[in-house]
Amino acid sequence: MSELHPNLIEWKTGGEMKSVLSGSLEIFCKQIGNPNADADKTILLLHGFPESSYSYHRVIEGLNTFFDRIILFDFLGFGLSDKPLNHTYSLKEQAQIALEVWKSYGVKGGHLIAHDMGDSVATELVALANARIGDWFPNGFQSVTFTNGGMVIELAELRILQKLMLNPILGPFLSKLSKYKVFKQQVYSANGSLQLNESEIKIMWSAFRSGNGKIIGHRLIQYINDRHRYQNSRWLPALKETTIPIHLCWGELDSVAPIAIAEKLSNDICRDACFTRMSETGHFCQMDNPEKWIESVLRYYREI
Template sequence: MQDMLQAWQQAGATLTLPGSGLQVYYRDIGDAGAAPADTALLMHGFPESSFSYHKVVDGLGARFKRVVLLDLIGYGFSDKPSADRFGYSLMEQADVALAVWLHLGLRGGHLIAHDMGDSVSTELVARAVAGMLPAGFDAGFQSVTFTNGSMVLGLAKLRVTQRLLLTRFGPSMTRLVNKKTFVQQVRSAHGTDALSDEDIDLMWAANCLQDGHRKSYLTIRYLFDRRRFEAARWLPALAATQIPIHLCWGDADAVARVEMAHHLKQQVCTSAALTLMPGVGHFCQISDPDSWLQAVLGYYD
C-alpha cells in the first residue's frame, strides 16, 4: 500500500509557491513540448489527491501527449498548513493550479476535473470569461470536462459528516475520524458497492499523509465558497463561456446526483455535451476506470 503511494510521490516533484513558501506536489507525464490541444490538466476532488487518477493516467496517454496532475493545498503530498497561512478558498486553489501550470510552461490544455476539482475549475472558467487568466496561459482551456461534483449545491446530498465539518464542531469532528468512519462515509457517498477494500485503503492512506485527515474541516471550506459565489459568479460563467464543456457523470452517485448533470445541461450550459456512465458511482475514476476512460475520451472522438 505505502509502496504504491511512495512510487507515485517519487515520480513527481514539488513547487515552492512564491510568497507563502508552501510546497505543492505535481506530476508532469509525457512530452513537455506537447501543444495545448494535446495536453490534459487533471484536477482532483475531496477528500482525494492526484493519486485518485492512478488507474487512468496510462489510458489518458492514448489520447494526450502530456498529462499534468497536482495535489491542491491540504491534499496528498502537498503542504497542509493552518488556516492562518492558507484560507482553503476555491480562489486560492485556482491560484495554486495556475502557479504549477505556469511553472511548467503550460500555455493551456484540456481541463478534466472531479468533485471539489469541479468547483476550482468553475472559478478558472469564470476567470477565462472575464479575461483574467495569466498572460502566459494564452492558449487557455481547450475544453473542460466536469465529472461528479456538487456544482449546484442545492441539489447535492451531503453526508452527515460533511455537514458537521462545516459547523463549529468541525475541528472536534476531525479528532474522531478514523478508518472505520472514513470507509462508511466513502461507501455511502459512492452510491454503489464497486469500490474495493484496496481502493478505500489507498484513499485512506493518501488522506492521512501529513495528518491530512485532521485537516478536513479546513479543506471542506470550499463549500462555503459555493454557497457564496455559485449563483453570482460560477453558474453565470458556465452559461456565458465559449469553452467547450463536457458533463461526464456516473449516474449512481449518491452525493452529486445525476439530477445535477441534467440540471446543468438543461438550465445552465445548454450547449454542453452530456455523457452518462450507467451504474457508476461518485469516485468514478477509481471504481470504474475503464468506463471513465471510455466516457471521457469518447468526447474527443
C-alpha cells in the first residue's frame, strides 16, 4: 500500500497548512463554502481516533445543503497534520488547536459536530465556552452534536489492542509492529457493523500511518487516559452546567462506544439534550451509514 492513498492526495487539494502553538507546528485544514457565513450557517467538525478530517468526506455534500460554511482539520498527530515524535499529546491541547484554527479563519461562532475522540475535545470546548472563550468568538457555539464516543469511559468497551497500546512498555513496540490486517480487524470490531466499506479502512490506515504516524500510535491513544483524568472533574460537569443546545446522535450498533453511553448522558447529565438513535449504524457512523447520519443531523438542525 502506498504511503499516502490517492484519495488523501486529492483531499489535500483545496486544503492548507496552518501554524499553531506559537508557530511551532502545522495543522492541515479545509474551509468549504462562504468564508463570511453567519454563525448559524457555519458547521465545525472534529474527527475521532484513528481517523482524520477525511472521515467526513461522505457527508460534506449533505451538510452543504443546509450550511454555507464547513471547517475541518486534522488533529495534531493525525492525518496530514504534523506528527511530532516525542510530543505529549493531550485532548486539552487539541481543543486549544481547534480554537486557533477557527480564529485564523475568522470564525465568530458556529454549530459543532464531534465524533469519538473528538467528543472529548468538544466537551473541553464546552467547558471553555461556559467560562467564555474570548472576544473573537462572540456568537459562540450555536449547538454541539456528539456522535459515538467513549464520553463515559466506564461504559466504553475498549478493544484489547487499545488496552495493550496504553501500556508504557508494550505500546511503543506494538506501534512499530502494527499491520493493516490487524488494524482492519480492530476497526470492524469497534464499528459493530460489517457494512463499513473496506476502502474507507484502507484510507483511514494510510492517513494514520503517514509521516511519523507509524511510530506514535501509543502516544496518540493516551487520550483515553485524559478521559479518566478529566471526565468526572471537568467534562461531565461542564455538560451538566452548559446552556449550549446539545444533541446526542448515536449509531445503535456501536461496539466500542455503545448506545448505553448516550443513554447515560441523556438520563443523568444532559437531560435537556435531543437524543437521536441511528438504527443500522455502527461506531464510524458518518462513513458506515452516511445517509442515516445526514438525515439525523439535518433533522436536528431544522428543528432547533
